[in-house]
Amino acid sequence: GESVGLHLPTLSVQEGDNSIINCAYSNSASDYFIWYKQESGKGPQFIIDIRSNMDKRQGQRVTVLLNKTVKHLSLQIAATQPGDSAVYFCAEKTGNQFYFGTGTSLTVIP
Amino acid sequence: EAQVTQNPRYLITVTGKKLTVTCSQNMNHEYMSWYRQDPGLGLRQIYYSMNVEVTDKGDVPEGYKVSRKEKRNFPLILESPSPNQTSLYFCASTIAGAPLSQQFFGPGTRLTVL
Numbered sequence: 434g435e436s437v438g439l440h441l442p443t444l445s446v447q448e449g450d451n452s453i454i455n456c457a458y459s460n461s462a463s464d465y466f467i468w469y470k471q472e473s474g475k476g477p478q479f480i481i482d483i484r485s486n487m488d489k490r491q492g493q494r495v496t497v498l499l500n501k502t503v504k505h506l507s508l509q510i511a512a513t514q515p516g517d518s519a520v521y522f523c524a525e526k527t528g529n530q531f532y533f534g535t536g537t538s539l540t541v542i543p
Numbered sequence: 544e545a546q547v548t549q550n551p552r553y554l555i556t557v558t559g560k561k562l563t564v565t566c567s568q569n570m571n572h573e574y575m576s577w578y579r580q581d582p583g584l585g586l587r588q589i590y591y592s593m594n595v596e597v598t599d600k601g602d603v604p605e606g607y608k609v610s611r612k613e614k615r616n617f618p619l620i621l622e623s624p625s626p627n628q629t630s631l632y633f634c635a636s637t638i639a640g641a642p643l644s645q646q647f648f649g650p651g652t653r654l655t656v657l
Contacts, residue, residue, distance in 0.1 A: 464642070465642045465643075465644050467644040475650065475651075476547075476633050476635075476648030476649055476650055476651055477586070477633070477635075477646075477648045478648070479644065479645045479646060479647075482642060482644040482645070484642065522585060522586065524586075524644075526642065526643060526644055529574075529591060529593060529599065529643065530588055530591065530601055530602065531576070531586075531588050531601075531643075531646075532588070532602065533578075533585040533586040533587070533588075534585050535583060535584060535585040536585055
């Protein structure tokens with residue numbers, strides 16, 4: 434089966450600082466890598482994705498970096514806000530299937 | 544409002560009593576999927592459907608069934624639930640065109656099997 438893991442289960446940052454959430458993946462055949470945000474009591478919410486032939490993609494306040502050499506994915510959140518407090522999941526898409534990591538809990542300290 | 548709805552939101556049942564969790568989306572999405580979420584394991588895909596009458600197994604399909612008779616509905620069926628199926632279940636949908644990654648998730652169904 435797939436193996437998608439995270440380096441740290443929890444992360445605390447000061448409001449206004451940048452956050453970096455990391456993820457390791459195992460399947461070189463995955464064609465997309467995705468980040469989801471899950472707030473307490475809610476379903477996951479899509480943040481950003483990156484195709485496997487890219488190494489960087491930027492969104493609004495977020496940047497995803499993909500390093501295929503070491504099979505590493507990261508999500509950078511600029512100027513972290515209290516509303517960014519949530520669990521963040523990386524996922525990889527292989528064919529029409531998705532494999533999720535175990536999540537990193539981000540806490541923003543006011 | 545564009546949304547994915549699930550019913551029931553909470554369910555406590557006993558081992559062996561058949562149950563169905565419904566999922567419906569109003570966005571005309573072709574792709575629908577079921578996931579279970581367990582502490583320390585993240586989300587795991589149970590089944591997915593690319594369109595009406597087309598379903599495929601995900602990573603953890605054992606003990607579950609699905610059907611896709613209509614585009615908007617994708618029910619999850621547990622014919623004989625067991626305690627190891629106690630979990631938080633999410634339904635999701637998206638358009639079938641690449642890349643499928645922008646899935647819209649429902650609010651979740653918390654199932655307890657005694």
